[in-house]
Amino acid sequence: MADMELTGAEIVVRCLRDEGVRHIFGYPGGAVLNIYDEIYKQKDFQHILVRHEQAAVHAADAYARCTGQVGVALVTSGPGATNAVTGIATAYMDSIPMVVITGQVPTAAIGQDAFQEVDTVGITRPCVKHNFLVKDVKELASTIKKAFYIAATGRPGPVVVDVPKDVTQHKCAYAYPKSVTMRSYNPTSKGHAGQIKKAAQMLLEAKRPILYTGGGVVLGNAAEQVTELARLLGYPVTNTLMGLGGYPSPDPLFLGMLGMHGTIEANMAMQHCDVLLAVGARFDDRVVGNPKHFAKEAHRIIHIDVDPSSISKRVRVDVPIVGEVGQVLDEIIKLIKAGKEKPDQQALKAWWAQIELWRSQDCLKYDRSAPVIKPQFVVEKLYEVTGGDAFVTSDVGQHQMWAAQYYKFAKPRRWINSGGLGTMGFGLPAAMGVQMAHPDATVACITGEGSIQMNIQELSTCKENKLPLKIILLNNGYLGMVRQWQEFFYEERYAESYMTSLPDFVKLAEAYGHVGMTIEKPEDVEPALRDAFGKYKDRLVFLNFLTDPRENVFPMIPAGKGLSEMILV
Amino acid sequence: MRHIISLLMENESGALSRVSGLFSARGYNIESLTVAPTEDATLSRMTIVTRGSDDVIEQITKQLNKLVDIVKVQDLTDGSHIERELMLVKVRASGEMREELKRMADIFRGHILDVSDKTYTIELTGPGTKLDAFLAAIDPAAILETVRTGASGIGRGDRVMKI
Numbered sequence: 001m002a003d004m005e006l007t008g009a010e011i012v013v014r015c016l017r018d019e020g021v022r023h024i025f026g027y028p029g030g031a032v033l034n035i036y037d038e039i040y041k042q043k044d045f046q047h048i049l050v051r052h053e054q055a056a057v058h059a060a061d062a063y064a065r066c067t068g069q070v071g072v073a074l075v076t077s078g079p080g081a082t083n084a085v086t087g088i089a090t091a092y093m094d095s096i097p098m099v100v101i102t103g104q105v106p107t108a109a110i111g112q113d114a115f116q117e118v119d120t121v122g123i124t125r126p127c128v129k130h131n132f133l134v135k136d137v138k139e140l141a142s143t144i145k146k147a148f149y150i151a152a153t154g155r156p157g158p159v160v161v162d163v164p165k166d167v168t169q170h171k172c173a174y175a176y177p178k179s180v181t182m183r184s185y186n187p188t189s190k191g192h193a194g195q196i197k198k199a200a201q202m203l204l205e206a207k208r209p210i211l212y213t214g215g216g217v218v219l220g221n222a223a224e225q226v227t228e229l230a231r232l233l234g235y236p237v238t239n240t241l242m243g244l245g246g247y248p249s250p251d252p253l254f255l256g257m258l259g260m261h262g263t264i265e266a267n268m269a270m271q272h273c274d275v276l277l278a279v280g281a282r283f284d285d286r287v288v289g290n291p292k293h294f295a296k297e298a299h300r301i302i303h304i305d306v307d308p309s310s311i312s313k314r315v316r317v318d319v320p321i322v323g324e325v326g327q328v329l330d331e332i333i334k335l336i337k338a339g340k341e342k343p344d345q346q347a348l349k350a351w352w353a354q355i356e357l358w359r360s361q362d363c364l365k366y367d368r369s370a371p372v373i374k375p376q377f378v379v380e381k382l383y384e385v386t387g388g389d390a391f392v393t394s395d396v397g398q399h400q401m402w403a404a405q406y407y408k409f410a411k412p413r414r415w416i417n418s419g420g421l422g423t424m425g426f427g428l429p430a431a432m433g434v435q436m437a438h439p440d441a442t443v444a445c446i447t448g449e450g451s452i453q454m455n456i457q458e459l460s461t462c463k464e465n466k467l468p469l470k471i472i473l474l475n476n477g478y479l480g481m482v483r484q485w486q487e488f489f490y491e492e493r494y495a496e497s498y499m500t501s502l503p504d505f506v507k508l509a510e511a512y513g514h515v516g517m518t519i520e521k522p523e524d525v526e527p528a529l530r531d532a533f534g535k536y537k538d539r540l541v542f543l544n545f546l547t548d549p550r551e552n553v554f555p556m557i558p559a560g561k562g563l564s565e566m567i568l569v
Numbered sequence: 570m571r572h573i574i575s576l577l578m579e580n581e582s583g584a585l586s587r588v589s590g591l592f593s594a595r596g597y598n599i600e601s602l603t604v605a606p607t608e609d610a611t612l613s614r615m616t617i618v619t620r621g622s623d624d625v626i627e628q629i630t631k632q633l634n635k636l637v638d639i640v641k642v643q644d645l646t647d648g649s650h651i652e653r654e655l656m657l658v659k660v661r662a663s664g665e666m667r668e669e670l671k672r673m674a675d676i677f678r679g680h681i682l683d684v685s686d687k688t689y690t691i692e693l694t695g696p697g698t699k700l701d702a703f704l705a706a707i708d709p710a711a712i713l714e715t716v717r718t719g720a721s722g723i724g725r726g727d728r729v730m731k732i
């Protein structure tokens with residue numbers, strides 16, 4: 001029946017509906033106007049209009065991070081697509097499931113240097129899990145289905161679907177495929193039983209064990225299993241920056257974050273362990289530093305990851321297990337519970353005594369009696385005032401590390417940051433994505449005055465959508481992390497890391513219709529936060545904390561050095 | 570170590586650039602790369618000759634497997650295999666050189682495909698080392714032009730790569 005045929009634009013919208021999408025983030029333009037016209041006519045999902053395409057992609061990305069669902073963004077061709085690239089690369093580096101639909105010039109114009117034409121598939125190829133150019137409307141629905149499937153399965157990642165304008169006009173019959181089979185794409189889901197057995201045995205034989213877990217545990221919804229396994233055995237746990245919340249931080253088995261700005265106890269335990277269980281983590285350079293100096297004593301490594309290429313990439317592994325981390329951990333737990341063997345309690349006691357010795361150095365201490373506001377203090381107070389139950393997004397820099405060190409995340413998907421790409425400008429749009437997904441949740445964005453200015457225009461999007469975010473600006477007047485490196489490694493030559501002419505952030509917030517506050521004294525920190533989360537609960541509050549401009553992030557392991565070359569306060 | 574990696578991949582536009590892009594982005598080297606559709610027109614077969622330590626080769630095969638368009642990856646060098654490359658060489662063939670070049674072509678089991686009064690165009694197939702040997706055996710001054718396809722490889726005996 002010819003009247004059952006839909007246009008490509010209608011098909012895009014129907015696919016999103018049939019995929020169960022409830023929110024999409026985007027920005028219109030010529031190549032996607034047909035799609036926007038269909039969005040206008042429907043009520044199945046809400047479109048959030050951002051002020052810059054980068055923000056649309058970050059918001060969709062954070063939406064995915066905090067819900068586990070695939071985030072969706074829609075942008076136009078040319079500059080719309082290039083503006084989206086930073087967001088796509090950010091999601092790619094952190095393995096975030098996302099579908100980005102980009103408009104493209106009509107098929108006949110492709111390759112002609114047409115107005116607003118870029119080779120989107122070519123530009124995004126190195127920073128997507130996969131991408132498609134849809135040349136025929138008959139392939140549109142099946143391609144969108146594939147895009148969602150690829151984005152969400154295996155090691156997740158962003159998928160770009162580039163849709164030429166004429167394809168959005170052409171018509172064909174519509175049917176959304178129920179399932180997808182692709183002969184070229186079959187992600188492994190179940191771990192090898194023999195390897196799992198070996199892993200369980202190795203864990204039981206450990207004398208100085210440690211569990212090292214990363215973003216894969218959060219993405220793979222395996223926090224419960226990690227917690228169960230650690231408690232079953234009484235073994236210590238450390239998380240990567242991406243893995244925070246994968247184990248409840250306030251717990252005594254938790255040693256804190258490891259890596260460049262990790263705790264002494266976590267990094268030392270990594271160095272001196274005899275059995276290392278790595279789960280959904282990839283031994284990256286900010287975590288183990290130089291792999292040549294990694295781990296002092298003879299040790300064996302078990303590595304569970306859904307992506308085979310993450311295994312033995314930087315560090316040789318003894319027991320590799322490819323599979324969904326939750327499923328593999330379930331099996332390991334089952335085996336350990338079924339067997340009679342218990343870990344060597346004597347050895348474990350000695351190991352914990354050693355760990356407590358490292359922990360007693362209290363490496364996250366800072367000067368609490370200072371007359372200026374210490375950034376760490378702000379994060380600690382934020383933790384208290386929000387009852388440890390906020391969604392916290394961050395940008396990139398010192399503030400990000402302080403957020404990671406001092407906000408004790410108890411649940412997965414609460415800590416939303418750009419770990420892999422380290423994208424300044426991520427925090428505010430990310431907070432928007434989280435608040436759209438969880439309208440009633442408490443959402444805070446911890447940021448720096450450098451980072452917040454990279455997507456500050458989104459204060460307008462927040463106003464339009466009445467998003468009651470709390471922006472916690474740790475304003476040290478410097479590109480602080482850059483300044484810290486210059487202090488340590490460039491003999492205090494502070495090249496271009498000091499910004500003058502910062503805006504009056506209070507007035508700026510007010511200009512966008514929000515509440516702004518500047519906080520200058522330590523004793524005002526808590527009352528300001530209480531006001532923000534109490535009196536102004538329903539408003540966006542921009543809290544400009546003037547913090548110690550010279551504070552540094554400790555501990556620190558210089559780039560390329562081994563874990564034991566840590567700089568302390 | 571030199572490795573020959575065979576791939577079966579979807580015959581889609583862009584698939585080739587995903588493979589070559591992967592090699593350049595990750596700093597892997599490509600000695601040669603050949604690709605053409607198979608008897609099943611929806612599939613292409615690619616042969617890549619590369620060099621690297623065992624760790625690097627392991628990463629290369631894993632990363633290739635990760636590409637969504639790639640159906641199968643096999644390191645041919647893991648077992649016994651056959652490797653062939655085609656070369657076309659245009660040589661200056663005048664005077665007493667003419668006979669000599671004809672003889673060399675015969676020894677290497679080449680075919681002369683095209684003849685002019687001053688040149689021969691010779692076709693040779695074999696493993697890359699044989700083609701190298703031919704070029705080394707003739708007078709370098711006689712070589713006007715060479716074109717090589719890069720190696721294609723296939724497993725020996727029952728070793729079959731199919732889906």
Ligand SMILES: Cc1ncc(C[n+]2csc(CCOP(=O)(O)OP(=O)(O)O)c2C)c(N)n1
Pocket residue numbers: 395396397398399400422423424425447448449450451452474476478479480481482
């Ligand atoms: C888009 C982008 N450009 C540059 C950098 C490099 N960089 C990393 S941290 C940093 C300083 C961040 O300053 P600010 O946002 O004020 O945070 P602070 O370190 O002071 O807490 C810079 C410039 C980056 N990560 N991202």
